[in-house]
Amino acid sequence: ETGVTQSPTHLIKTRGQQVTLRCSSQSGHNTVSWYQQALGQGPQFIFQYYREEENGRGNFPPRFSGLQFPNYSSELNVNALELDDSALYLCASRIQGINTIYFGEGSWLTVV
Amino acid sequence: AQKVTQAQTEISVVEKEDVTLDCVYETRDTTYYLFWYKQPPSGELVFLIRRNSFDEQNEISGRYSWNFQKSTSSFNFTITASQVVDSAVYFCALSEAGGGSNYKLTFGKGTLLTVNP
Secondary structure, X not given: OOOEEEEOOEEEEOOOOOEEEEEEEOOOEEEEEEEEEOOOOOOXXXXXXXXXXXXXXXOOOOOEEEEEOOOOEEEEXXXXXXXXXXXEEEEEEEEOOOOOEEXXXXXXXXXX | OOEEEOOOXXXXXXXXXXXXXXXEEEOOOOOEEEXXXXXXXXXXXXXXXXXXXXXXXXXXXXXXXXXXXXXXXXXXXXXXXXXXXXOEEEEEEEEEOOHHHOOOEEEOXXXXXXXXX
16 A cells, blocks of 8 residues: 555546546655656656645646645646547655655546 | 666566566766566556665565665666566666655666566
């Protein structure tokens, strides 16, 4: 049990639509990050939030945005979906004081 | 820039064989962390181990062992007496030491391990 849960587990969207993926962490998980994993590839870092502020971003366009809330939950929003956005999206969080990063089960997004 | 290379794309073994998964990394940081994760078909990344750059002691946990060699920038993972349940994709990852609360992970492309009965 990692203490990180994601929803939804699977979803299908149409190109051009917007999607919101959610992540819930347990108390003390003060750093949350999101990763995109395309089929057959390793996860790629999208961005990270610490104390509700974005403090690191990977090579992703601005249509990928996020939020972190005081209750340790977070969101990943993707606007103007493209076919290449089809991937597994993973939420990861770190327990304060412990440098181990735990992942949720992921959200499988298919864009058609 | 950080980089992780897992040269083995796929490995297939027969149950009870030992298998070693290779990981080579590049970083300019003097302090960093190395990780191994297991990803079964369900998709969740399961944490296996974290190693600090200043701790080069090898570690054994049951059938799993890790060999960290800073001189060759390698962090290899060995499964002894493999089992069918070990079949998964295994990822090696690297992160900075967390200065400024930056815990970005850089992953390798993963190694698909298939253990046949």
